[in-house]
Amino acid sequence: YKIYDEDDEFATVEDDTDYRGGRILWPYPLKQNNTDSTRDSDTFRDIEEMVRGAVSERQRRFLHLSPRSKNMVVDTMMQFVSQHPQNNAKDPLDFLRDTYPLPKGYSSPLDEYDYVIVGGGTAGSVLAARLTEDKPKAMVLVIEAGRPESLLTDVPALLSVVQLDDFVWPYTMEHQPGVCLASRDQRCYWPRGKALGGTSVINYMLYTRGRPQDWDRIAADGNYGWNYDEVLKYYIKSEKSEIKKYKNLPYRGRDGELTVENISFKTGLVEAFLAAGRENGHPTVDYNAPDQVGFGYVQATQIKGHRMSAAKAFLHPHKRRRNLHILTDARATKVIIDPQSKRAYAVEYVKDGVKRTVRCRREIILSAGPIASPQLLMLSGIGPEEHLKSLGIPVLVNLQVGRVLYDHIAFPGVIFKLNTTNASLLEPKVATFANLIQWLQFGEGLLTTAGGIEGIGYLKTSVSQDPENVPDIELISMAGSLNLDSGGAVRESWRLSKPIFDAIYGPLYGKDTWSAVIMLTQPKSKGYLELRDSNPFSHPKLYGNYLTEPQDMAAMLEAIKHVIRLGQSSAFAKYDPKLFLGEYPACKNFVPGSDSYWECAIRSMMITLHHQIATCKMGPLSDPYAVVDPELRVYGVDGLRVVDSSVIPRPTNAHTAAPAIMIGEKGADLIKQTWLNVVS
Ligand SMILES: Cc1cc2nc3c(=O)[nH]c(=O)nc-3n(C[C@H](O)[C@H](O)[C@H](O)COP(=O)(O)OP(=O)(O)OC[C@H]3O[C@@H](n4cnc5c(N)ncnc54)[C@H](O)[C@@H]3O)c2cc1C
Secondary structure, three states, rough: EEEEEEOEEEEEEOOOOOOOOOOOOOOOOOOOOOOOOHHHHHHHHHHHHHHHHHHHHHHHHOOOOOOOOHHHHHHHHHOOOOOOOOOOOOOOHHEEEEEOOOOOOOOOOOOOEEEEEEOOOOOHHHHHHHHHOOOOOOOEEOOOEOOOEHHHHHHHHHHHHHHHOOOOEEEOOOOOOOOOEEEEEHOOOEEEEEEEEEHOOOOOEOOOOOOOHHHHHHHHHHOOOOOHHHHHHHHHEEEEEOOOOOOOOOOOOOOOOEEEEEEEOOOOHHHHHHHHHOOOOOEEEEOOOOOOOEEOOOOOOEOOOOOOHHHHHHOOOHHOOOOEEEEOEEEEEEEEOOOOEEEEEEEEEOOOOOOEEEEEEEEEEEEEEHHHHHHHHHOOOOHHHHHHHHOOOOOOOOOOOOOOEEOOOOOOOEEEEEOOOOOOHHHHHHHHHHHHHHHHHHHHHHEEEEEEEEEEEOOOOOOOOOOOOOOOOEEEEOOOOOOOOOHHHHHHHHEOOHHHHHHHHHHHHHOEEEEEEEEEEOOOOOEEEEEOOOOOOEEEEEOOOOOHHHHHHHHHHHHHHHHHHOOHHHHHHHHOEEEEOOHHHHHHHOOOOOOHHHHHHHHHOOOOOOOOOOOOOOOOOOOOOOOOOOOOOOOOOOOOOEEHHHHHHOOOOOOOHHHHHHHHHHHHHHHHHHHOOOOO
16 A cells, blocks of 8 residues: 655555454344434434443343354354444444544644545545645545444444444435335435445445446536546546456456455355346346446455445555545534635534534535535535525525435345255354354455345346336345344344334244345436425435336336246256245235235335435536536535535446445546646
8 A cells, every 4th residue: 555654755565464353243233213313413312312221231131142142252242232332422342443543743633724525435535545645735634424434344244233333324214105114104214324434334335337328328418527438447446356257357447445356255045146147148247347237246345355445445544644634523514605706615514512614725525425415515505595595594506406316226025935944144144153253364254245145137127218228127136135133133224113024024034035135226216305404413304206207116016027037947946945925014905926015015115225316416507407517516616516426417227335436536536637737
């Protein structure tokens, strides 16, 4: 890695073992929050109550170990984790966290920087690394509301429990009748990462770039510089591919910081999934190749079986750069814009309960993600005029911020019960001392699996009206189903109602299964978000408007038939699979297996894969919904850009982490280009 040495010069350190060893803890469900918070302060109150009540419980459990676990060591550690305080008070596991102090000689941040980045998340981490790498040096401040990642977030198999911790913003969609019926309060859960590294610290680590047509169409809408060839060079730039079979192909990167590898542990079920795909006309391919559509092994942002977050890839190696200042646990509340010149010149933020302001010489960049970036714009007076006026926010620029929102909904309910044992990844098999040792020593074994996800496949349904071979469905093959931990952390990570979940999945607890989650990649339904009020600590109101376009349901229903065909293929025959038709409480009036049963099941067990986009939509001036131009500059304001997944203007065949990193890379180049000849 390249870092600055003590004398502020570049130094190269040869070290490819820059991942940390340590301890492993297994997910036990946390005590539930009973309320659906719309404000962080409410969340903290719930959490405080939970912690207060947990002490004696903890002691009790410490002595009487969970009957579900067979291993005393792992169990004891997990009891400790699952009950540790989740608020921002010093917690007992802080010693497992990474740290990012200000560089030597600085006791506090400066009053003014060249660039202020709001949000040290997935895109923000890349941006910060690139803007601080050149000489003459620009001074960069990153303001991040979360704290650094910890050893717990390193363990891929722990991702569900990490999503229950203070590493997330616990947003919830507003109630929409007829969908999310199995979710608590019938409201789908939309968590986002709250950490240095952002959502890349809590996500499933799947690395997907999208089809060439996705990006070519974005460019054809008037977004110059964003066609596939132009974005490909940025995907290549950040990637360090460790996928043996594909790493030397021209479209893969080898010299970047972001390690991408196949998950080292595989069950036979992924082989059956790929073989079933081939039987049904879907070749086994590198699904990130520009010219291939088919099925493949999961490609994950991991380094030797440990999570490779954006912070670990792009910030950790550069933490000694003297021009990179990172404030964690600091929450931006507003961008300050001169009402006459319309120039953004400062950011207001809260740290340690104190409101502060930092000025900016060149540009302020919002990288706070698809919910917080539009929220901050609106709080700063940039947004739909009527909406801002109704909340008493002075309007500086009338833009359609938040009025477009696409998401990738998914259905995890096509499940085959297997007449075998030991085929899928059930919790007691994963949470063992031997697996812990194997992961610590070699970065291998069952703890490297990303929630049981092993394969990905793309297909185009017959209801798609796309003239080209662009998929509208992604299948995600699981070595099991959401039953993996019998209604524990996996269920809770989507905030699914326990009684409803038990009714559906109960018969599968402890049983071997295979399932393929269906994700709708090209939704036609469009949601939006708006402010709840003018309080920066309130959660915005989030409207998914899921399945409001009939084609979306039609595509999901057809995808179910595809998955059933796969499960019934000869490739799976050795597992003697039987299609499981769960008893959905809302669907009792429908014949199990009929289209109306499946439609009801989809409406019940609907989840999102958390790919909200377009809330700060990129588009040409002629686009009435555009918030930023193709160089990511906010229309009507000087010195303000948005660089994160909120700018992606239309759905793509990609989970959104790799695109966010690509946007960080491209955003950095656009900014550097602007200030190329400026010396300050
Ligand atoms: C549970 C889950 C699983 C996912 N799995 C995958 C996957 O496997 N593969 C994939 O490609 N995608 C996945 N995604 C989506 C993907 O990870 C995100 O879309 C992507 O990481 C978003 O990047 P971003 O830079 O836009 O925002 P983020 O990474 O979310 O960064 C935003 C940052 O801004 C900070 N912030 C917000 N508000 C403020 C404020 N007011 N002041 C200061 N800081 C602030 C946040 O704390 C955060 O660190 C998943 C998402 C979730 C939630």
